[in-house]
Amino acid sequence: MTTTHPFEAEAERNGELNAVGTSAVRIDGIDKISGAAQFVDDLDFGPGLLHGAVVESPHAYARIVSIDTSKAEDAPGVVKVVTGQDFPYNFGMYMGDRYIFAQGHVRFVGEQVAGVIARTHRQAVQAAKLVEVEYEVLEALLDPKEAVADGAPLIHPDLGEYSHVPWFFPKAGTNIAHWRKIRKGDTERAFAEADYVLADTYRVPRYAHCAIEPHVTVGKLDHAGRLTVWTASQSPHTQRHLFAEALAPLGFSHKDVRVITPYVGGGFGGKAGVTMEVIGAAMATAVKGHPVKLRFTREQEFYNTYQRQGVVAELKVGVMNDGTITAVEHTLYWDAGAYVEYGANVVNAAGLSATGPYRVPNIRNDSLCVYTNLPPGGPYRGFGYSEFHFGLESHLDRVAAAIGMDPVDFRRKNAIVEGDELSYGAHMNPSGLLPAIDETASAIDWGVEEQSDDPNTVIGKGIALFWKAPAMPPNASSASFLKFNEDGSVNVSVSGMELGQGYLTVMAQIAAEVLGLPVEKVRVETPDTDRNPYEWQTVASHVTWSSGLAVERAAVEAREKIFDVIHQVYGYEDDTLYLADEQVKCTTDPDFAKPLRDFVIDGIQTEDGTWRGGPIVASGKFMPEFTNANSDPETGQGGHPNVHYTVGACGMVIEIDTHTGRIFVRKAALAVDAGKAINPDLVRGQITGGLVQGLATVLYEDMRFDEDGRLLNPNFTDYKIPTAFDIPDEMIPIIIEVPQPDGPFGARGVGEHTMIGAAPAIANAVFDALGVRITSMPITQEKVAQAVSASPT
Amino acid sequence: MQVTITVNGESWDLDVAPADVLLDVLREQIGVKSPKIGCERGDCGSCTVLLDRRTVRSCLVLAVEVEGHEVTTVEGIGADRLSDLQELFITLNSFQCGFCAPGIVLSATELLDENPNPDRHDVQEALSGNLCRCTGYEPIIDAVLAVGQRSGEVTP
Numbered sequence: 046m047t048t049t050h051p052f053e054a055e056a057e058r059n060g061e062l063n064a065v066g067t068s069a070v071r072i073d074g075i076d077k078i079s080g081a082a083q084f085v086d087d088l089d090f091g092p093g094l095l096h097g098a099v100v101e102s103p104h105a106y107a108r109i110v111s112i113d114t115s116k117a118e119d120a121p122g123v124v125k126v127v128t129g130q131d132f133p134y135n136f137g138m139y140m141g142d143r144y145i146f147a148q149g150h151v152r153f154v155g156e157q158v159a160g161v162i163a164r165t166h167r168q169a170v171q172a173a174k175l176v177e178v179e180y181e182v183l184e185a186l187l188d189p190k191e192a193v194a195d196g197a198p199l200i201h202p203d204l205g206e207y208s209h210v211p212w213f214f215p216k217a218g219t220n221i222a223h224w225r226k227i228r229k230g231d232t233e234r235a236f237a238e239a240d241y242v243l244a245d246t247y248r249v250p251r252y253a254h255c256a257i258e259p260h261v262t263v264g265k266l267d268h269a270g271r272l273t274v275w276t277a278s279q280s281p282h283t284q285r286h287l288f289a290e291a292l293a294p295l296g297f298s299h300k301d302v303r304v305i306t307p308y309v310g311g312g313f314g315g316k317a318g319v320t321m322e323v324i325g326a327a328m329a330t331a332v333k334g335h336p337v338k339l340r341f342t343r344e345q346e347f348y349n350t351y352q353r354q355g356v357v358a359e360l361k362v363g364v365m366n367d368g369t370i371t372a373v374e375h376t377l378y379w380d381a382g383a384y385v386e387y388g389a390n391v392v393n394a395a396g397l398s399a400t401g402p403y404r405v406p407n408i409r410n411d412s413l414c415v416y417t418n419l420p421p422g423g424p425y426r427g428f429g430y431s432e433f434h435f436g437l438e439s440h441l442d443r444v445a446a447a448i449g450m451d452p453v454d455f456r457r458k459n460a461i462v463e464g465d466e467l468s469y470g471a472h473m474n475p476s477g478l479l480p481a482i483d484e485t486a487s488a489i490d491w492g493v494e495e496q497s498d499d500p501n502t503v504i505g506k507g508i509a510l511f512w513k514a515p516a517m518p519p520n521a522s523s524a525s526f527l528k529f530n531e532d533g534s535v536n537v538s539v540s541g542m543e544l545g546q547g548y549l550t551v552m553a554q555i556a557a558e559v560l561g562l563p564v565e566k567v568r569v570e571t572p573d574t575d576r577n578p579y580e581w582q583t584v585a586s587h588v589t590w591s592s593g594l595a596v597e598r599a600a601v602e603a604r605e606k607i608f609d610v611i612h613q614v615y616g617y618e619d620d621t622l623y624l625a626d627e628q629v630k631c632t633t634d635p636d637f638a639k640p641l642r643d644f645v646i647d648g649i650q651t652e653d654g655t656w657r658g659g660p661i662v663a664s665g666k667f668m669p670e671f672t673n674a675n676s677d678p679e680t681g682q683g684g685h686p687n688v689h690y691t692v693g694a695c696g697m698v699i700e701i702d703t704h705t706g707r708i709f710v711r712k713a714a715l716a717v718d719a720g721k722a723i724n725p726d727l728v729r730g731q732i733t734g735g736l737v738q739g740l741a742t743v744l745y746e747d748m749r750f751d752e753d754g755r756l757l758n759p760n761f762t763d764y765k766i767p768t769a770f771d772i773p774d775e776m777i778p779i780i781i782e783v784p785q786p787d788g789p790f791g792a793r794g795v796g797e798h799t800m801i802g803a804a805p806a807i808a809n810a811v812f813d814a815l816g817v818r819i820t821s822m823p824i825t826q827e828k829v830a831q832a833v834s835a836s837p838t
Numbered sequence: 839m840q841v842t843i844t845v846n847g848e849s850w851d852l853d854v855a856p857a858d859v860l861l862d863v864l865r866e867q868i869g870v871k872s873p874k875i876g877c878e879r880g881d882c883g884s885c886t887v888l889l890d891r892r893t894v895r896s897c898l899v900l901a902v903e904v905e906g907h908e909v910t911t912v913e914g915i916g917a918d919r920l921s922d923l924q925e926l927f928i929t930l931n932s933f934q935c936g937f938c939a940p941g942i943v944l945s946a947t948e949l950l951d952e953n954p955n956p957d958r959h960d961v962q963e964a965l966s967g968n969l970c971r972c973t974g975y976e977p978i979i980d981a982v983l984a985v986g987q988r989s990g991e992v993t994p
């Protein structure tokens with residue numbers, strides 16, 4: 046599809062863009078550096094504030110025999126104790142398999158069984174220990190391959206009853222909550238005819254997001270019956286919707302539920318959808334008139350919010366001797382955890398795209414969402430793509446080596462380009478994958494062998510490509526309001542979240558560009574669902590694109606209204622008018638310049654003394670109208686589930702100390718096709734941040750559980766995340782710009798993509814250095830040391 | 839227990855419990871919210887404040903221990919005018935979500951007080967107790983080094 050964009054005309058007239066494409070200073074900068082920025086936990090709620098604590102399951106799978114809350118109710122300061130009996134409702138983002146508090150069964154260690162509300166935090170925590178729960182322990186399933194085996198106990202016997210989106214295919218009577226299949230061409234025949242076929246299995250464990258701000262929520266049901274919930278969230282409107290739906294039996298309608306989301310201290314997917322917030326919202330309904338705060342500890346943050354799912358990936362690739370990939374078979378067994386209301390869509394997204402950014406004629410993908418008795422899996426930066434690219438990009442390096450082809454040449458030969466057919470039959474969008482490969486390869490001096498002076502150090506280089514599409518409902522939408530102020534400044538209201546990526550700044554730049562304003566004259570704030578228009582969620586790397594289009598459209602509407610007033614009063618035709626330097630100007634009358642501040646509120650007085658115009662207000666919305674998630678369940682063919690893909694390449698130069706197995710990253714380069722970088726500095730920020738987060742997953746992070754399903758490392762001492770020491774010596778961010786035809790100024794999202802390539806690029810660099818292939822993440826010092834001692838040289 | 843603490847130049851007489859930590863007292867009793875709660879066990883550094891110009895993790899310091907001492911937070915550092923470091927943090931995009939920023943600014947301020955022209959390794963060391971999940975640290979290190987270079991330039 047093609048759309049004509051107003052910016053093109055504007056840019057042509059002005060010869061250049063003034064706000065878009067500049068590294069405008071982030072508009073939340075002063076708030077955040079001065080201490081003024083307020084996060085949820087920083088808000089004051091007065092002396093009526095109560096505190097919540099959660100009673101948690103010690104078992105991975107058990108039946109709740111009884112709950113006795115009497116001792117807790119009598120404890121000092123306790124106002125109320127609630128259990129699943131108070132809220133016998135299920136809900137979920139894409140599938141209704143989740144509960145506010147456990148209903149009859151617990152399915153992972155840490156699951157919320159009851160909630161205590163007390164005057165102080167300490168009192169709530171103390172009283173929670175007094176709730177007595179009797180359990181009948183059941184056999185727990187911790188491994189997805191065991192959970193899909195015949196005769197495995199069922200984690201959700203009611204799977205067949207759950208509501209779900211039409212693009213999920215649950216298998217009732219099994220632990221398979223969703224099975225995404227792709228069948229294209231004839232893989233069997235292609236493998237038979239291929240010159241070379243390689244099959245192997247790759248393993249990726251679970252990971253934690255580790256936003257530095259823990260989840261926190263404050264709920265208040267006021268005496269008028271309105272429920273307001275302040276949350277540290279990526280998804281104010283989706284939360285409002287889920288609170289309203291989950292609590293609908295209590296008589297709430299959407300208009301009675303309000304979600305306010307101030308600044309959020311990092312999300313990475315962990316604060317998307319709804320996790321603990323619904324507990325806080327529900328608790329608040331039990332103590333009318335009192336705000337209730339529920340703040341998760343760092344430990345709870347690890348075990349009772351979303352985790353990145355683990356995956357066992359069985360991969361088979363066939364190629365011809367000239368390097369052409371002819372067939373891919375990718376079977377992904379996802380350890381999706383106890384509830385998959387969000388995580389099943391991660392599985393779906395991966396299944397649709399598990400060939401990676403390559404042209405593949407014959408495909409058989411099976412992506413299985415498997416219930417296990419581990420904490421609920423969910424979205425994490427990369428949304429399934431980070432997970433499967435490790436195996437895929439490792440595997441392709443091996444295939445290239447086996448047929449004697451350079452891994453970069455091999456990738457270049459098979460790289461998907463505009464118009465190529467995707468696994469589900471739709472076609473690839475314009476993409477800068479080839480320049481991304483070339484620029485990355487040259488940034489790490491690909492092909493130039495490097496040797497260390499130190500005999501105990503070996504050097505390796507690795508490269509990996511990546512792609513990712515926003516994973517969302519086909520009609521996920523964004524909206525914006527825009528209003529002018531007396532001095533010609535503008536307020537833009539949107540409901541995307543400033544997670545740190547610079548969203549508010551980018552929206553301001555887009556509005557400023559269309560309206561001929563300096564970026565400083567545009568104010569964009571964090572949302573309040575009572576006042577700000579709809580946004581689905583700030584996930585999927587889609588807000589620059591989708592919310593950006595909504596803002597662009599609002600600004601265009603405002604501009605039209607401005608031109609209309611000028612036309613009414615001065616008679617200039619609209620198509621001769623333009624906005625620049627905070628003024629309306631005219632191409633046919635160089636002397637005409639009407640400052641916006643003169644009329645955007647008060648209007649313009651005409652010769653007879655009457656006025657025209659009035660406050661300039663506008664709105665814009667965007668919903669993709671070319672997508673559809675309907676497809677054949679057995680083949681995945683027929684739909685157009687993804688709006689577009691963002692692509693790129695990642696290259697690593699590493700040194701390995703052969704005595705210790707320690708890996709040092711000397712250089713990390715990453716090229717991503719932003720379409721148009723609305724703010725290049727912010728794009729570079731995503732690249733450095735994503736690279737380091739991705740490197741941590743491959744080098745040391747890893748959630749470890751004991752045989753009873755208990756997380757062994759729920760803190761930063763035992764689950765190490767990178768410090769200032771743990772970064773590459775050099776990071777090289779590369780921005781590619783092949784415009785997205787339907788994007789705002791040609792932009793598409795890049796936020797998640799920057800994390801995907803690091804893991805396989807390291808695996809490939811380790812192979813390059815040592816000749817040893819490590820097929821499971823993380824590639825720890827111990828694994829490398831073992832590999833070194835086992836290797837022939 | 840009664841304690842007197844100076845916070846950002848203002849003296850406070852406070853009633854605290856023996857187990858109260860400085861972080862909670864700052865946030866709940868004084869209303870100074872820039873020190874953040876990230877882990878409550880000394881791992882993340884988001885609660886960092888200056889105690890008599892030296893950084894401490896306020897989640898590990900008992901409020902009673904601070905009797906008679908002076909606490910500085912980021913609200914106190916940039917009260918009249920942002921420091922050079924704060925300015926550079928903004929222009930070099932040295933934070934994203936900003937949750938870590940108050941603590942990191944204080945750790946970097948302490949470093950620059952002691953060593954006005956640090957090298958990359960010094961900066962990494964000074965910041966190694968402050969976790970940032972967003973930036974990949976590179977732009978933070980750049981900002982601290984840039985302040986150092988500036989101070990080098992104005993030195994007569």
Ligand code: FES
Pocket residue numbers: 874875876877878879880881882883884885886895896897898
């Ligand atoms: S909250 Fe004090 S170090 Fe994390």
Ligand code: FES
Pocket residue numbers: 257310311545932933934935936937938939969970971972973
């Ligand atoms: S900017 Fe988000 S944790 Fe540092």
